[in-house]
Amino acid sequence: MRDATLRDVARVAGVSARTVSNVVNGYARVTEHTRQKVERALLEVNYRPNVLARNLARGRSGQIAVVVPYLDTPYFSELLQAIIPPAREHGYNVLIDQTDGDPAHERELISRGARAFLFDGMILSPLGLAQEDLVEIDPDLPLVILGERVSNGVFDHVGIDDVEASRAATAHLIGLGRRRVAAIGDQPYPTGEAAQLRTRGYRRAHADAGLPVDESLIIPTPRFNRADGSGAMRELLAREDPPDAVFCYSDLVALGALRAVLDHGLRVPEDIALIGYDDIEEGRYSNPTISTISPDKAAIATTAVERLVRRIASAEPPQGIEVRADHRLIARESTVGRTVDENSAGLPEKVPDAD
Amino acid sequence: MRDATLRDVARVAGVSARTVSNVVNGYARVTEHTRQKVERALLEVNYRPNVLARNLARGRSGQIAVVVPYLDTPYFSELLQAIIPPAREHGYNVLIDQTDGDPAHERELISRGARAFLFDGMILSPLGLAQEDLVEIDPDLPLVILGERVSNGVFDHVGIDDVEASRAATAHLIGLGRRRVAAIGDQPYPTGEAAQLRTRGYRRAHADAGLPVDESLIIPTPRFNRADGSGAMRELLAREDPPDAVFCYSDLVALGALRAVLDHGLRVPEDIALIGYDDIEEGRYSNPTISTISPDKAAIATTAVERLVRRIASAEPPQGIEVRADHRLIARESTVGRTVDENSAGLPEKVPDAD
DNA sequence: CTGAAAGCGCTAACAT
């Protein structure tokens, strides 16, 4: 049986399509009497609005795209999980895309090629946008970028203060008495500006403590995953003068590094202390648990959605703004060991949520 | 500047809209000459088809929904990651939804209420569909269900042989000489049929080995996450006669259980051996690494997409079929310890992919 | 092989 259309409802209710539309969308005021009639008809024919037709008529898709490098990276899936509910509250469906580490794919998405009209705006967690990529962005695409502003100020950015968070993480290690603190995750090339912010914080902590930076302890990695972390750590362990602590640019890197340290027969944190970044759930269960920088993911998610919705609504794109969500340092076993610490020790009865 | 429409292109090229449409979609054959003309016009006005209009005219959305209980559960995010590429190859966008553990939400999605027309079909990883929920399903919704068939045979199901895989996992533990093998993750109620298949395999392994099943060692959990795993494990550890091995119904459960065992001061696998299910990447990096049942996720993903696409294409829904993807048991440290084993020991130079 | 034109189902002027 064909789906009932607005006209069918109108006919059954003995009113015009316009009135039915009004009732369905709650636009203009409608007499209580007609409303009742219409609603009865609505039920009678089991009317379900055709979203496709509505979208075409309204000239918008009612969808927003969320683009992340990898869907199976816990930080991103946790973020996505947090983005969907507020998006839905604003009436948007979420279209998820992964760039799969492919910059070309990323550029294609932001230039909107064939899939224009399919989403009204985009929340992008850039893999790496170099200055010159920005020009490829469809200027009419409402866009919110996840992560700190690195290049220009045209778009909205939502993230945490990476430099400060990284400084705090490094300072935490130095405060524990460690003197050879390594860093894993630098990306010293144009698309790695986000990673470079972390490195800047790392340097700042050293400067604050009056400590020199051993440049050879800053290990670059192409991504922020487990394999990169363990590979870099192995490299560090092979040296004659291995570090006694490592600031890892993601929890995944820290987890990979942890595995390498343990495989090497050393202990964490006794021999080498490790701190990560992101506060993914996995780090609350690993052995040892991973100290980390915990960004307020819920705040990032809701803020990003709100900014995007606003951008979509306003005809003229407002000035790009910069939102800094909160973050905090959580000391767990990988730096302070198994003390009975307020934040971390042992396995909590209830696992604290990141948000 | 307004986006160029098909008509604009037609005018510039001096042909009709029909012809432009033909060129764009590669439908009917078009003279080389006109084709050239049209293509030049296409570029000249920078034409991008309006997907919304196309969808309305075609009467389909070009989108499929993939519904999972939780987006941030590694098994699901890894599966989603694998589903998107084949879906895109078939010309579909993927709309991701999470039910958040809410059966009501799940029912709403399968009955397609307000969001009908938004997706042409659905791949559903059911939270728990009881017999009576099936009637709520929109009969016209092309649907592929992830996981083994538990109830009726109307829909396509794609999964692995849960009973056999669970039997093998349990047999692996028994083969290691363990005699008190517990199971964490049973769900002895109508919506837990999937979990019950695992329990059936667990029982079968015992029967095969001529071992009695100690019913008190089968611990139910509401979900398959880390917290459930550690909670259940603590319960087991508090007993006078704790188990010497545990078959966990997911890797996450195993990871949670692992944490509890270590917190209790016991060793894995020396004191208690642990095996999980799903083969998520995390289990290849944990300490110790987690033995597991590895489903062929890539096969599950591509098969599910293919079946769904076929269902969408055929007017009359074919008989529901049952696809069983491959799986294999991977023995890692949590059962066999740190032997130099072909599959598992140490940290591989390259982390094997699940697919 | 190409043109003309009728929808797809809804929205939103415009009119009453």
Add this chain to the structure above:
DNA sequence: ATGTTAGCGCTTTCAG
């Protein structure tokens, strides 16, 4: 407050 109707931009039947 409600009716009339012209689009939204594309697909596709029907002619030619």
